Amino acid sequence: MSTTTEIDLANPAPAKPAQARPRRGLRGNATLNFWLFTGPFLIGLIVFVFVPMGWSIYLSFFEARFTVSPSSFIGLDNYKAILDNPDFTGSLVTFTVFAAFIVPTTWALSLGLALLVHRIRFMKAFFRSVFFLPTAVSYVAAALVWKMSMFNGVRFGLANTILSWFGVDNVAWLANPDPPWYWLVIVTLRLWLQAGFYMILFLAALQNIPAELYEAASIDGARPGWQTFRYITLPQLRATSTAVILLLLIAAYQAFDEFWNLLGKATWGQPPLVELYKTALGENQDYGQGSAGAVILTLLILIITLFQGKLMGFGRGEESK
Amino acid sequence: MTTTAPDVRKTPAKNAKKKRGGIIGNTGLYLATGVAALLFLIPFYLIVRNALMTDPEITGENWKWFPTDIQWGNITEPFKDETVDFGRALWNSWVVAILHTSGILLICSLAGYGLARIPYKHANKVFYGVLVTLMIPTAVTFVPSFVLVSSLGWVDSYRGLIIPGLFSGFTCFLFRQYFLGFPKELEEAARVDGLSYWGAYWRVVVPNSLNFFAAMATITFISGWNSFLWPLVIGQDPSAWTIQVALSAYMTNQTVNYHLIFMSTAISILPLVLVFLFLQRWLVQGIAQTGIKG
Known part of the structure; x- marks a missing residue:
């Protein structure tokens, strides 16, 4: 009997801490839990992202051929050498030309496809899938088809066959x-491969445009078609267009796969990453110069991103309506 | 980096109905869409056509739209090829893509949850540290990453192919954004019932987020399967090649067997087409919800 009363007596007492425990658990363990959840990721991020970057900046000031633990400090020579290298500066020109073609064409094509798919009702899902399907194909496989068959x-080749007719x-x-x-080969390849992806973004944005806007416009006498598109649809898609253009630019900057596979042995049409690969992992294995190149390219992309973000007000949040 | 409003798919019917054109307008619309669709399907057609033809047919004098005899025997040819170990590359790709996907989902979702939901004084500072890495495209840093991986001795290994790619700031960011919108009441109820953060995460949060996990898994699997630059850098020895590197090698081979390399291409994109057909819902949802893939 006494034992049970003891327990009965004991029960209410822990009842209070028991109620408080979740709270104390929330506060007290929070820090520990925070590190438990984020720890693996953060350690990996430091080891595989921050350390290599720091190491790379360090290497870029050293003579480092065929070795990653160099001894002779050479200051800015690597930077000078790579900026004097016509192949490297030429690759930036290649990127500029490429971006000048691929960004507007992809923007226009993906918007056009989105408008088509948005308006049709019969077999809508089918057509959306057809335009989206190439997104699943790798640049390597696409390059193979383009180079070997199309x-x-x-x-x-298909193109030459048609021309011969x-x-x-x-x-x-x-x-x-x-x-x-x-x-033509490079731009059509990337167009085919990525237009469907951006079409999905435009489709989502199109569906977000309130129908009332179109109703109001038609009451005001706007003719459906070009006028509505120019004064309602396009302004409403501004935020998405901005994001799409920025993404296209960043993607073009990182182009490697299709250039490597289509023009690997050529001396023309070499974009920045291909040049970087050849410098760092080519015959010379010049990690010092390769690192300097990586630093320069990283800074450039940062400038492009920040500048364009500022210019177009991207990344300020609250831009989706 | 936008997070488009999640309830995207509520209004399409209304909008579509509004814009009903005349019969001519509609015909033009379907004609344009149909032509565009045909053009988009040409590359797939070419892969299948060439994969099932003989080389003399492919390279013959006149263009043939369809093989006279479908060469089903071509299916096994890539695996018998002596210049490239195609079977090995296919196996490597499966291993890499699966481990890549599960690793990223596990590590980045945990971190995203921690950043979104566990109160810690300096959580914001940690989050800014993650955001900084988003500014730098991963492809540009392959030289430093290679330097690190080669000094760890991980060249030509699964470790080297998989581990450096697991810590994706972008995926972590997407998970954080998602968990910020996860209903707090559910977790609080779980914790009042005595579950720890860990328990609440695995028993309440994850089971209620499977849609989002599926969307992220689909996107991650596709990018893992298709990635080329990193496997090219790491796979110095053919035994460590993934299927993309193998395809690339076919293109520079001395002798070109058209039917063989197109059959290889077909085999390489088949898993993705299947993923695509069966998981498209999640894929579209993932892209539309999170806005943007790396």
């Missing part, structure tokens, strides 16, 4: 920089 420079001679699409047909 734009094969020989007679049996009109009596046009074979075009060496990739093997000849003059005229620079290789741009």
Whole structure:
């Protein structure tokens, strides 16, 4: 009996702490739990992101060929060397030309596809899937199709076959920089591969435009079609367009796969990352110069991102309506 | 970095109905869409056509739209090829893509939850540290990453292929944004019932977030399967090649077997087309909800 009363007596006493425990647990363990949850990620982030960056900045001031633990400090020589290298500066020109083609065309095509898919009702899901499907294909596989079948420079490539029906001679699409047909190959490849992805973003944005706006516009006498598009749809898509353009630019800056596979052995059309690869992992294995190049490219992309973000008010939040 | 409003899919019917054109307008609309769709399907058609033809047919004098005899035997040819160990590369790709996806989901979701929901004085400072890494595209830093991985001796290994890619600031950011919007009441109820943060996370938060996890898994799997630059850098030895590196090697081979390399391409994109057909819902949702993939 006495034991039970003891327990009964004891019960109410811990009852209070028991009620408080979740609270104390919340506060008291929070810090520990925070590190438990974020710890693995943060350690990885430090080891595999921050350390390599720091190491790379360090290497960029040293003579480091075939070695990652160099001894001779050479100051800014690596930076000078890589900026004097016409291949490297040329790659920045390549990027500029590439971006000038791919950004507007992808923007226009993905917006156009989104408008089409948005308006049709019959087989809507089917068409959306068709335009979206290429997103699943790798740049390597696409490059293979483009190089080996679609734009094969020989007679049996699809493009040359079609041209031959009109009596046009074979075009060496990739093997000849003059005229620079290789741009057509590269731009169409990326267009095909990424337009569907941005179409999805535009579709989501289109569905967010309130129907009342169109009603109001038609009451005000706006004709459906170009007028409504110009004065309602386009301004309403501004935030999405801004984001899409920024993403396209960053993606173009990082282009590697299709250039490598289409023009790997060529001396023309080499974008920044391909040049970087050749410097750091090519014959010379010059990690010092490669690191300097990586630092320069990182700074450039930071400037582009920040500048464009400022210019277009992107990243300020609250831009989705 | 935008988070588009989640209830995106409520209004389309209304909008679509409004913009009903005349019969001519509609015909033009469907014609344009149909032509665009045909153009978009050409590359897939070419892959299948070339994969199921013989080389003489592919390179023949006249263009043939369809193989005279479908060469089903081509399916096994990539695995018999002696220049590239295709089977090995395919296996590597599966291992890498699966471990890549599960690793990223585990590590980044935990971190995202910690950053979103566990009160800690300096949580914001930690979060800014993560945000900084978002400003720098991962592809640009492959030289420093390679320097690190090679000094760890991880070149030509699964570790080197997988581990450096697991700590994606972007995925962590997306998970944090998602968990910020997760209903607090559910977790609080769980914790009043005596579950720890850990218990509440695994028994309440994760089971109620499977849609989001599926969306992230789909996107991550696709990018893992398709990635090329990093596997190219790490896979110095053919035994560590992924399927993308193998495909790339076919393109620079001395002798070109068209049917073989197109069959390889078909095999390489088949898993993704399947993922795509069956998980498209999550894929679209993931892209539309989170706005943007790396």
